[in-house]
Amino acid sequence: MFKKNVSGDCKNRENGSMADKYQTPRYYFPKRFNLIVLGFLALTVCYTTRTLLSTCVIFMNKEFHYGSTFKGVLLAAFSMGYSTTQLTAQFLCDKFGSKRVILFGLTMSICTLFIVPIAAPYKVAIVLVRIFCGIFQGIVMPSLNLLIANYFPITQRSTCAGMIWAGIYAGNVGISFISPVLLDYLNWRDCFYIVGSVCIVMWVIPWIIFIRDNPKDLFGIHENEIHFINQTAPVEVKLKTLTQSQVVNIKSIMETGNSSRENKEKIINKTENSGNDFKMLHSSSSSTSTVESTTESLNSMVSDEGEQISSTIVEEEKQMKDDERLPYFVAFKKLITSRGMLTIVYLNISCNWAYFLLLGWLPTWLSKELGVNVGYKFAFFNALPFILCLAISVGFGRLSDKLLSMGVRKIILRKTFGGLCYGIPGVFLLMVSLIIPNHSTVIKIAFVTISIAANGFSNTSYQLVTLDLSSKYSGVSMGIANICSAIPAFIGPLVGGFLLESFQGDWNKIFLISSSFYLFGTIVWLIFLKVDNVI
Structure with a gap:
């Protein structure tokens, strides 16, 4: 009776007795899309609070004389805290609900922005502030994963999840472009106050009003939409x-x-x-x-x-x-010992350290290549990789759902997009380090930009695999993945600062090391990935 609309919207039900009795209003806006908008904004805020320091630290270093090694420690401090709360998210969501957990974690993370200017003169204090920012934010993504599993049927999950996760790149785009422009007119302290205030107004209040743990509890949701969500449950x-x-x-x-x-x-x-x-x-x-x-x-x-x-x-x-009846640690054991999760664990530990190194040190590298660290020119090149990430995430998320509905096997899609995510930066960073180390600045910036932009494919590959392995325990699977991602997020900036001093500022050797991790990781992904449901 309802088979045709499984891959469409609840408005397009077949004619039948149920459809006759529950007519969807003509201009009805699906309420599950609330999560797309506010989930997107949540991740935008997450990565805004996470990466604002990467641009401002250039000016903080001039004022407080941090040095490259301490800059690496400061950039890595967020990930130290971020890794500690990943696995607590599922437990907290079961007890308090995903909406409240995300609200508390992200709001507290935003509040740390207001403390940064006060703590900046004291090295220990500023590191602790960033650690606590990571601790609070660590519960957000696993909790959001649980909401995605509840709100969207499998036939729309790639598209909707891709649009939500695109907020990661929107946050990077916004702060990478806005902060250099603000710094051209204001001091770095004002940036933290302004960004923190905007984040609270833009996200916190709408989240309280429009989001519920279960979509059936959303204000004004129509019966047909509830049916549609349940069709592929x-x-x-x-x-x-x-x-x-x-x-x-x-x-x-x-x-x-x-x-x-x-x-x-x-x-x-x-x-x-x-x-x-x-x-x-x-x-x-x-x-x-x-x-x-x-x-x-x-x-x-x-x-x-x-x-x-x-x-x-x-x-x-x-x-x-x-x-x-599965206890938490039994579910954890089943997931962590599965072949699909072990592949993600390896990829996140090996490949992501290069990505987070580039993410944290990109403004520093660009300021060296361009000779400027403020203004619209610097802002454009600083934001460009994440603009491309955003487009790739949304566009290929939609394409993934389309190919899945046409009968393309899920494992083929995940391996293909994952191969692009890791293979493209492996090739282009190798070219930057070996083939064109002394060529024009434009070519080097273009190749590094492409390398970072390829991470947009992660939303149609390993991010979705955490849902493939278990939608019911997706908070646990995302928590495991994020812990392993937080390790290189901590190591990348830290090692970057150490290597820059050891190599006397030579980025080509760093690119070569990063390329080798990416290329080997691509091979592992293509050979060993499994997407079978575990629990």
């Missing part, structure tokens, strides 16, 4: 809406053995009628509507597959009950 979610008598009737389908299809259809009809008053459909709750949707889907499945499908449903129900 895991079978265990649909089974929760069945009454006990309906489950007994489903099980009886199995007991009919080789009986005729007509007998099985009679049992399904009995299942539909038991415990449901379809005369009250207009005034029923969303859960009753979900029961009808589920039983009609079961009817269709039995007509096609007979007792084989019914047996699968009952087995799914049993598996659901087993999963509900």
Whole structure:
């Protein structure tokens, strides 16, 4: 009955009794898209608070004489704290709800911006402020992953998740462009005060008003949209809406053995009628509507597959009950020992240190190449890699969903986009270090820009794999991935400062080392990645 609209919007339902009784208003705006807008803004704020220091530290260094080594420590301090709270996110969300966890973590992270100008003259104090900024922000992305799994059906997940995660690059774009312009007119202290204030007004208040832990609780959400979200929900979610008598009737389908299809259809009809008053459909709750949707889907499945499908449903129900009893550390063990997660762990530790080195030190490198560190020219080249990241994330997220709906295997898509994410910077950084080290500044900037921009493919590769491995425990899977990502995020800037002093400011050797990690990581990704659901 509803099969056609699984890959479309809830507005495009097929004609039928349910559609007739629950007509979607013509200009209805899907309420699940609230999360796209505010999730995008949340990650924009995350990376704004995270990377603002990368530009301002140039001026802070002049005033306080930090030196390259301490600059590396300061840039890495955020990741020290960020790695400590990743695995607590799932537990906190189960206890307090994802909305509140994200609200608390990100708001406190924003508040640390106001403390930076006060703590800046004291090395220990400024490092501690950045560590606490990372601690508070560490719970945000795993919690947001849980909301994505709740809000969007699998057929829209790549597109919607890609648009939300594009906020990472929007934050980098905004702060990479705005901060050099602000610094041309104001001092670096004003940047922290202004950016912090804008973040609170832009995100905190709308998040409180428009987001709920469960999309069915959103103000003004239509029944059809709830149905659409549930259409491609895991079978265990649909089974929760069945009454006990309906489950007994489903099980009886199995007991009919080789009986005729007509007998099985009679049992399904009995299942539909038991415990449901379809005369009250207009005034029923969303859960009753979900029961009808589920039983009609079961009817269709039995007509096609007979007792084989019914047996699968009952087995799914049993598996659901087993999963509900999984302790946190059992879920963690199942995920961390899976082949797909181990591949992500390796990639995040090996390849991301090069990305975070470039992310943290890009303004310093650009100021050396361009000879300026303020103004529109510097702002443009500082923001350009992340503009391209943003376009890649949104565009290829949509393409990934389209190819998936056309029948392209998920593993092929994840390996292809992951290969581009790691292979492109491997090749271009190698060219910068070996082929064109003494060529024009424009070519070097172009190649480094392409290398950073390729990270936009991560939103259609390893970021989605954390959802592929387990949507129910996606907070745990994202937490594991982010911990392993935080290690190189800490090591990258730290090692960058040490290597710059050791190599006397020679970036070509750093690019060569980074390239080797990227290229070897690409090979590992293509050979060992698995996307099978673990739990």
